[in-house]
Amino acid sequence: MKIMVAVKRVVDYAVKIRVKPDKSGVETQNVKMSMNPFCEIALEEALKIKESGLAKEVVAVSMGPSNCVDTLRTGLAMGADRAIHVEASRDLVPLTVAKLLKKLVEVENPGLLILGKQAIDDDCNQTGQMIAGLLGWPQGTFASKVVLDKEKQVATVDREVDGGLETLCLDLPAVITTDLRLNQPRYATLPNIMKAKSKPIKKITPEELNVDVKSDLEVVQVTEPPKRKAGVILSSVDELIDKLKNEAHVI
Amino acid sequence: MEKLRATSSLRRSLKSILNRQLSSISEIRYLNGKRSCQPTFSLIRDYKSLGEANAIRYRCFSSVSTVVQRNPSFSTLNSDDISYFKRLLGEKSVIQDEDRLETVNTDWMRKYKGSSKLLLQPRSTEEVAQILKYCNSRCLAVVPQGGNTGLVGGSVPVFDEVVVNLGSMNNIISFDKVSGILVCEAGCILENLISFLDNQGFIMPLDLGAKGSCQIGGNVSTNAGGLRLVRYGSLHGNVLGLEAVLANGDVLDMLGTLRKDNTGYDLKHLFIGSEGSLGIVTKVSILTPPKLSSVNIAFLACRDYSSCQKLLMEAKRKLGELLSAFEFLDIQAMDLVLNHLDGVRNPLPASMHNFYVLIETTGSDESYDREKLEAFLLSSMEGGLISDGVLAQDINQASSFWRIREGVPEALMKAGAVYKYDLSLPVEKMYDLVDDMRTRLGDLARVIGYGHLGDGNLHLNVSALQYDDKILEQIEPYVYEWTSKHRGSISAEHGLGLMKANKIYYSKSPETVKTMGSIKKLLDPNGILNPYKVLPHSLDS
Ligand SMILES: Cc1cc2nc3c(=O)[nH]c(=O)nc-3n(C[C@H](O)[C@H](O)[C@H](O)COP(=O)(O)OP(=O)(O)OC[C@H]3O[C@@H](n4cnc5c(N)ncnc54)[C@H](O)[C@@H]3O)c2cc1C
Numbered sequence: 001m002k003i004m005v006a007v008k009r010v011v012d013y014a015v016k017i018r019v020k021p022d023k024s025g026v027e028t029q030n031v032k033m034s035m036n037p038f039c040e041i042a043l044e045e046a047l048k049i050k051e052s053g054l055a056k057e058v059v060a061v062s063m064g065p066s067n068c069v070d071t072l073r074t075g076l077a078m079g080a081d082r083a084i085h086v087e088a089s090r091d092l093v094p095l096t097v098a099k100l101l102k103k104l105v106e107v108e109n110p111g112l113l114i115l116g117k118q119a120i121d122d123d124c125n126q127t128g129q130m131i132a133g134l135l136g137w138p139q140g141t142f143a144s145k146v147v148l149d150k151e152k153q154v155a156t157v158d159r160e161v162d163g164g165l166e167t168l169c170l171d172l173p174a175v176i177t178t179d180l181r182l183n184q185p186r187y188a189t190l191p192n193i194m195k196a197k198s199k200p201i202k203k204i205t206p207e208e209l210n211v212d213v214k215s216d217l218e219v220v221q222v223t224e225p226p227k228r229k230a231g232v233i234l235s236s237v238d239e240l241i242d243k244l245k246n247e248a249h250v251i
Numbered sequence: 252m253e254k255l256r257a258t259s260s261l262r263r264s265l266k267s268i269l270n271r272q273l274s275s276i277s278e279i280r281y282l283n284g285k286r287s288c289q290p291t292f293s294l295i296r297d298y299k300s301l302g303e304a305n306a307i308r309y310r311c312f313s314s315v316s317t318v319v320q321r322n323p324s325f326s327t328l329n330s331d332d333i334s335y336f337k338r339l340l341g342e343k344s345v346i347q348d349e350d351r352l353e354t355v356n357t358d359w360m361r362k363y364k365g366s367s368k369l370l371l372q373p374r375s376t377e378e379v380a381q382i383l384k385y386c387n388s389r390c391l392a393v394v395p396q397g398g399n400t401g402l403v404g405g406s407v408p409v410f411d412e413v414v415v416n417l418g419s420m421n422n423i424i425s426f427d428k429v430s431g432i433l434v435c436e437a438g439c440i441l442e443n444l445i446s447f448l449d450n451q452g453f454i455m456p457l458d459l460g461a462k463g464s465c466q467i468g469g470n471v472s473t474n475a476g477g478l479r480l481v482r483y484g485s486l487h488g489n490v491l492g493l494e495a496v497l498a499n500g501d502v503l504d505m506l507g508t509l510r511k512d513n514t515g516y517d518l519k520h521l522f523i524g525s526e527g528s529l530g531i532v533t534k535v536s537i538l539t540p541p542k543l544s545s546v547n548i549a550f551l552a553c554r555d556y557s558s559c560q561k562l563l564m565e566a567k568r569k570l571g572e573l574l575s576a577f578e579f580l581d582i583q584a585m586d587l588v589l590n591h592l593d594g595v596r597n598p599l600p601a602s603m604h605n606f607y608v609l610i611e612t613t614g615s616d617e618s619y620d621r622e623k624l625e626a627f628l629l630s631s632m633e634g635g636l637i638s639d640g641v642l643a644q645d646i647n648q649a650s651s652f653w654r655i656r657e658g659v660p661e662a663l664m665k666a667g668a669v670y671k672y673d674l675s676l677p678v679e680k681m682y683d684l685v686d687d688m689r690t691r692l693g694d695l696a697r698v699i700g701y702g703h704l705g706d707g708n709l710h711l712n713v714s715a716l717q718y719d720d721k722i723l724e725q726i727e728p729y730v731y732e733w734t735s736k737h738r739g740s741i742s743a744e745h746g747l748g749l750m751k752a753n754k755i756y757y758s759k760s761p762e763t764v765k766t767m768g769s770i771k772k773l774l775d776p777n778g779i780l781n782p783y784k785v786l787p788h789s790l791d792s
Binding site for chain 1: 343449544545546549550551596598599617618625628629632637639640641642643644645646647648650
């Protein structure tokens with residue numbers, strides 16, 4: 001079986017986000033970019049499945065501008081066997097990504113498609129569901145545990161839902177999106193970084209896949225959340241009561 | 252809603268490993284806050300009164316018991332003093348509350364404990380000047396205190412000295428974006444300066460594990476080295492000017508912001524590294540480098556010490572302009588971190604290695620820098636200098652590598668009693684001392700070696716379940732003699748404080764020490780500033 005994993009290049013989780021002065025989006029110039037944490041988890045899961053002998057190959061896919069290749073190199077250094085880069089200069093919305101993925105799935109025929117449940121930049125949480133819909137495959141989203149049964153060709157997925165866990169049984173091929181607690185992604189070791197250098201990254205364009213990347217969605221404005229006002233330290237309970245009464249008007 | 256939940260759960264889960272700064276601050280706060288339930292608390296030196304109420308015997312600090320006597324020429328506080336300070340500073344800045352005094356009387360390691368009855372928190376240079384002028388006239392001894400993270404017992408009183416804490420003087424005065432020169436008050440916490448500068452696109456030229464608590468005034472007064480010295484040099488180079496208050500209340504305005512200024516004796520250097528014994532630093536002007544966008548960190552394993560050393564030589568040659576940190580720890584240090592700190596995992600889990608090295612590069616071109624570092628690492632691996640390694644792929648991973656190195660002091664604290672030695676030694680000899688100590692101590696205690704390899708700075712630590720004279724006898728004076736024999740320094744960056752005041756001769760000639768004594772006498776004739784520290788007690792008599 002082959003596993004396909006979608007990985008997205010996003011502003012590093014630890015970077016303080018700055019909105020562009022013209023409010024058209026978030027500043028990405030000269031900002032550290034890294035693999036979306038949920039995608040790292042997706043890739044880790046695929047690698048684990050491969051290591052347990054249940055899959056033969058892991059293919060990492062990324063879509064976007066040319067430096068997505070860096071993110072794919074990270075994926076290859078973690079252990080993916082090869083990579084596909086769909087080169088697109090404009091921002092891609094989830095539906096477009098899902099359409100592109102569908103075309104790639106038709107070519108590659110993976111038995112499992114794993115994605116992060118969402119990307120930390122736009123927090124959309126849509127791509128996994130959309131691609132499952134387009135392919136007509138079963139989906140297990142927010143997976144916190146994945147168990148494959150090769151003979152029966154099913155995947156058992158624990159999902160984190162409000163108030164507990166839901167366990168699903170999916171017939172393969174299927175789509176799985178990953179939650180935080182699924183696993184702890186591995187580091188890229190030097191020997192693997194070295195090996196990654198000779199692994200192939202195939203480039204392909206949306207045109208070649210016959211997908212129109214134009215979207216019906218338009219971002220009107222991006223603004224920062226209002227700043228939280230600094231707190232004050234009060235010296236006595238009386239002062240607190242006074243403030244609650246006369247300033248906050250809550251008592 | 253989902254989005255919110257997702258993001259906040261991501262944040263929650265990543266938080267522990269994400270932010271090495273955060274964890275190190277909270278650790279310090281934790282230790283400061285919960286002293287009574289810390290097992291290490293009971294390990295505080297048992298100060299033995301020797302009949303005389305005013306003598307303190309530091310049994311375990313050196314193999315020959317040293318007795319520190321309270322200097323009888325110092326006055327004791329009376330109610331007039333308190334009223335004077337209240338009038339001067341206002342009620343709120345004159346603190347006699349037992350709990351708060353307990354905190355300022357005890358050092359970070361819980362090794363040194365004074366019995367000061369008064370904490371003053373001035374808000375301006377003028378207030379500091381008035382305090383010192385008054386104390387000098389009354390002959391009241393004073394301990395200048397910053398974040399109280401010092402590791403040599405310099406920041407806490409020995410007896411009943413008045414503690415002057417600069418924490419309320421925490422304003423940033425100016426920042427010049429063109430030159431990168433920052434002028435601020437001495438009480439600014441290092442981490443706050445780092446985040447202030449981050450917003451301006453600059454960084455502090457120094458960084459250290461205690462950043463969440465230590466103050467720039469304390470850093471300057473100890474001439475702190477830290478993790479970036481290999482790149483940006485020492486504070487003697489980066490501090491462009493400062494303002495200091497002398498014991499008699501005179502304010503020395505040396506707050507220049509010039510890179511070049513050869514007019515007479517450069518007195519500011521006297522206050523850099525003199526540990527509060529010559530004056531109180533109240534303002535600092537410091538040159539800050541621009542923040543470069545591309546930072547890469549590798550965590551590596553080496554088979555033996557000689558490989559670490561060769562790797563350093565190679566790194567200096569091949570990464571030259573990019574190298575911003577070169578730190579090492581041995582397997583014993585790694586073991587301690589993995590066992591005592593939550594949420595830390597070994598990035599190289601396959602097997603334990605004898606040595607670990609952390610290399611950081613900082614540059615301006617992400618792909619060029621990365622390629623260069625990768626090429627260096629791969630060739631070092633082929634050459635056998637590195638036996639395994641990982642390269643951080645994002646900031647989160649980078650932080651988790653730093654957490655290991657920066658977590659060593661914390662892990663040592665949690666492991667029980669610790670004897671700390673901070674030595675400068677020729678790099679090729681450095682680890683021989685650790686091996687020697689292991690042989691000497693055998694099963695008595697664990698010997699740990701780590702530190703700033705790039706600067707030839709070894710942190711030799713001996714960790715045991717409890718303090719024990721038998722252990723100390725095996726360490727001292729052996730460590731000092733060994734260091735002296737190899738022309739090293741018995742204090743690379745932590746200073747002398749109380750711990751090593753009498754050990755200064757291991758690294759400085761009698762003539763040099765005598766001159767230091769004359770300078771002290773000149774600037775602080777009554778000896779009220781940080782008494783019993785830095786200079787040998789024999790000079791006082
Ligand atoms: C976890 C940890 C990691 C550390 N890592 C490093 C490291 O990598 N490199 C390194 O060099 N050190 C390191 N240190 C020790 C270092 O000396 C201190 O952390 C720091 O520089 C002291 O700053 P502080 O504000 O806490 O000063 P304090 O501890 O309060 O004081 C230190 C000394 O300076 C004097 N002093 C403080 N403020 C003033 C002032 N305004 N004017 C005059 N005198 C003053 C005090 O009297 C005392 O003698 C570390 C400490 C810890 C706890």
